Amino acid sequence: MxxxxxxxxxxxxxxxxxxxxxxxxxxxxxxxxxxxxxxxxxxxxxxxxxxxEPESDASVDETGDADGDVEYPADVPERASVTVKEIAGTTYHYYQWRDGDRIESKTVQR
Structure with missing residues (x-):
């Protein structure tokens, strides 16, 4: 050119x-x-x-994960959104929900 x-x-x-x-x-x-x-x-x-971003990251919604089998801990409401991540071979479930004006969250290792 x-x-x-x-x-x-x-x-x-x-x-x-x-x-x-x-x-x-x-x-x-x-x-x-x-x-x-x-x-x-x-x-x-x-x-x-x-x-x-981890390659094995799988996000899910309130209806369940990709396999349809999300179990909510006793102190987490069923309306919580759930994100499932695998880090170094360990699976973690991240729950997040709104409680009034606050956003609550909980992490559970599976």
Whole structure:
């Protein structure tokens, strides 16, 4: 590409991203470099955030887990939301519910 040819965005972008790029096309170089720096940092953060999530993470709701067999401890209401996580081979059930203005929680190792 010569210095006279304007770069073209990838063809497989969704409409919202393509529109955002069209809005940036007439920006000055300093503005574009600032946006580029932000987007590189955002991409790095997105990659690191996805790396932090355990692969065996399974979220469930009040109706039960993936197998349909959530047992609520005696001091946890049935309306509590449940998140099941496996960490280093140990399964944990995280229960969370609202009690008036407070949010209550309990962790149970299975």
């Amino acid at each position: 010569t210095s006279q040819e304007r770069p073209t965005p990838p063809a497989d972008l969704d409409d919202d991203v393509a529109e955002a790029l069209r809005l940036l096309e007439d920006s000055d170089a300093a503005h574009l470099r600032a946006v580029s720096t932000y987007l590189e940092a955002l991409a790095a953060w997105t990659e690191s955030a996805s790396d932090d």
